[in-house]
Amino acid sequence: MLTYSSMDQEARREEYKKLSDAYAAYKERGLSLNMARGKPGAEQVSLSTGMLYVIPYNDDFKGEDCPDMRNYGGLDGIIEAKRIFADMLGVLPENIFVGGNSSLNMMFDTVACLMEQGAGAEPWNKQGNIKFLCPVPGYDRHFGITQYFGIEMINVPMTADGPDMDMVEKLVSSDSSIKGIWCTPKYSNPQGVTYSDETVRRFAALRPAAKDFRIMWDNAYAIHDINDTPDTLLNIFDEAKKNGTEDMILEFCSTSKITFPGAGVAAIAASENNLKLLKKRYTFQTIGYDKLNMYRHFLYFKNLDGVLAHMQKHREILEPRFNMVTSMLDKNLSGLDVATWTNPNGGYFVSVDVNKGCAKRVVALCKEAGVILTGAGATYPYGKDPEDSNIRIAPTYPPIEELELAMEIFCLSVKLAALEKLI
Amino acid sequence: MLTYSSMDQEARREEYKKLSDAYAAYKERGLSLNMARGKPGAEQVSLSTGMLYVIPYNDDFKGEDCPDMRNYGGLDGIIEAKRIFADMLGVLPENIFVGGNSSLNMMFDTVACLMEQGAGAEPWNKQGNIKFLCPVPGYDRHFGITQYFGIEMINVPMTADGPDMDMVEKLVSSDSSIKGIWCTPKYSNPQGVTYSDETVRRFAALRPAAKDFRIMWDNAYAIHDINDTPDTLLNIFDEAKKNGTEDMILEFCSTSKITFPGAGVAAIAASENNLKLLKKRYTFQTIGYDKLNMYRHFLYFKNLDGVLAHMQKHREILEPRFNMVTSMLDKNLSGLDVATWTNPNGGYFVSVDVNKGCAKRVVALCKEAGVILTGAGATYPYGKDPEDSNIRIAPTYPPIEELELAMEIFCLSVKLAALEKLI
Secondary structure, eight states: OOOGGGSOHHHHHHHHHHHHHHHHHHHHTOOOEEEOSOOOOHHHHHTTGGGGGOSOTTOOOOBTTBSOTTSSOOTTOOHHHHHHHHHHHTSOGGGEEEOSSOHHHHHHHHHHHHHHHOSSSSOGGGSSSOEEEEEESOOHHHHHHHHHTTOEEEEEEEETTEEOHHHHHHHHHHOTTEEEEEEOOSSOTTTOOOOOHHHHHHHHTOOOSSTTOEEEEEOTTTTOBOSSSOOOOOOHHHHHHHHTOGGGEEEEEESTTTSOTTSSOEEEEEOHHHHHHHHHHHHHHOSOOOHHHHHHHHHHHOSHHHHHHHHHHHHHHHHHHHHHHHHHHHHHHTTTTSEEEOOOSBSSOEEEEESTTOHHHHHHHHHHTTEEEOOTTTTSGGGOOTTSOEEEEOOSSSOHHHHHHHHHHHHHHHHHHHHHHHO | OOOGGGSOHHHHHHHHHHHHHHHHHHHHTOOOEEEOSOOOOHHHHHTTGGGGGOSOTTOOOOBTTBSOTTSSOOTTOOHHHHHHHHHHHTSOGGGEEEOSSOHHHHHHHHHHHHHHHOSSSSOGGGSSSOEEEEEESOOHHHHHHHHHTTOEEEEEEEETTEEOHHHHHHHHHHOTTEEEEEEOOSSOTTTOOOOOHHHHHHHHTOOOSSTTOEEEEEOTTTTOBOSSSOOOOOOHHHHHHHHTOGGGEEEEEESTTTSOTTSSOEEEEEOHHHHHHHHHHHHHHOSOOOHHHHHHHHHHHOSHHHHHHHHHHHHHHHHHHHHHHHHHHHHHHTTTTSEEEOOOSBSSOEEEEESTTOHHHHHHHHHHTTEEEOOTTTTSGGGOOTTSOEEEEOOSSSOHHHHHHHHHHHHHHHHHHHHHHHO
16 A cells, blocks of 8 residues: 555545545544543452452551551651552662552652752742753653643753663753653553663663652552563662662652552652752651541552552453454554554554644544544643644543544544645 | 649549559550541441432432533532521522532632632732731631632630630721631630520621631531530521621531531531632632532431531430540549630530640640540641640540540549649
């Protein structure tokens, strides 16, 4: 088959007519399909329902370091939960702060803390214009936090090995107004890229001009493999130790996509200095987080092995969905020169780059036919994709039959948008 | 019996010797008793344990406005929980934002929001030195929040009717750098004072010089009566409506002292404008709070009547404790002119004013004999009680036998400290 760009205009028009008819037929069906958010499906959340019944009747609610899980006390969480997160991230329990139900909230609070208190220097909000590096495409809610606090965002392109480290090193070492970088180091949102060992080593070895520079290491998908060839991520704290840069790193994770989105448990892994800094704020902010929910998680999983066994069940649900998405892309779009896409081994997304200037149109065409995608541009700071080409597909939420249909419409829309540009 | 001040020196010395011997005997027992924090006792948290098992097996987890309580979605909480808080506070469900496990956290976030975004004016943190009025004695964690954000605190004396409203009106109407006031309007911490109808009306009718002035109405003990003669608090939003001042009020509450401290549910009641303002920040801060815990609360209580019936059980546990504290004070200290105290109808504290300059000494004497009290001064901004006389007693946590012993030692310490001053 010819690529659209090598077709003549007449052939393009013919193809466009054919695709438009198919599109119109879908449109008439009045569908309502959603591939917008990285939201676990109903089957997935059902996997953990047993956790809600795991606290034994007549329990004494005593923990190893907690006299009563039901009462006040324990700002940074129970030791039983700390151990599971510590093992998950390869750090010590004393480097873990277990929080509430949202790692996003902990990232928000962390940025707020650095804005208000600083990190061994003036508070960030007293330093005039400050900046964050934002590997793109990336996670819209990360960018939302920095935008909320008025922090200027600088795009850094992603490569197959993670962010462009030449650019990161150059910027970070030369500009002391650059205070941080957002990273989703494993199965990045949206591309599913896992940072290479070399990339992690270069992060740990950064020598920032700003002494109060922080790497926001959002390890949201640390154990979220979807097939037999999972990626592995180097432990950044191990590398940081070799460089004496532990204070530069703030790592985040949660069980939102392990147990319940919205009723899971989140945690921070950080150096002693950073934990001290964060607790200075948390002490005023709250008396402590929900220990009963931490306790439920502990009783249900017991340890990291328990969590990993549980992740296998998620994988069984997710693998066919991701296969469906990538096989539909292969079948419908390969060879046409209208899009490239990722084929991740884990995480929650497939990232599609359509032809330059076509992403918004694709999203609009999908919407008209009843398929909701993440807004075009959302994967970039300020919602502005300079190429207007990246689209994030979230295959987890819709039932698999709907997913197939949604992907049919998506592929059709990609082709239509490409042809519209050419005709 | 003579008051200590009317005794001659010799009689004082004799009394002091007698009391010192008794004190020494207690000291030798190596006790460890705690009346420091407003923390429910073990019996109280056990009242709600059934709530942990209330979600039915094979539940569909659907709510009226929530397709799946276990999944993401619903920034401001589920309607079922909103209704209960709305009825508790006498507002409409659409004026409720249900949050996480801590109303303190919601107050902290609210002050942070106003610091960063302002309230229809420049952000508070862009307005130079700003101030809050702090009715004293008051809640140390309120003062902690304003201190954390660098907001200057001005003491306003409490009266039997609430804060000195002449002073509040005068300051608020004349100084536009005064941006807020902390209030615990019902069973105030630590005195157990409920603001009179007149006080509530004057609050609702305030005409602040600062257009972005906010009343932080922490209704922590809204339904926390402990005897047959409960106080009633006028609904401030009803009064505010008459004055068109709804935007001036932010009301907070939680179930921390209804169900589980640390695993309860917190809420804000606010005007449409204020909710819009707060949500502008919450949207960046989190995807949403723990709806499963809201759901548990709803299933367990069903409605406000369910909550009120539950509060009767708390009352049965608390009434004898408060009676013990006040009867020990009556028995040991009345007529000596060494202390005055409150006799509240609800809440979590008894407030004792010892002779000027004696509070620190009393707390130290208690500590030496194994009785931990809230630090002297904690009930004042910056931990500084200008009279060094207020002590907060929290009778809820220790078992009642311990409470009696702790109160023996407390009363002894009050007398010793008073005599030391006089001799």
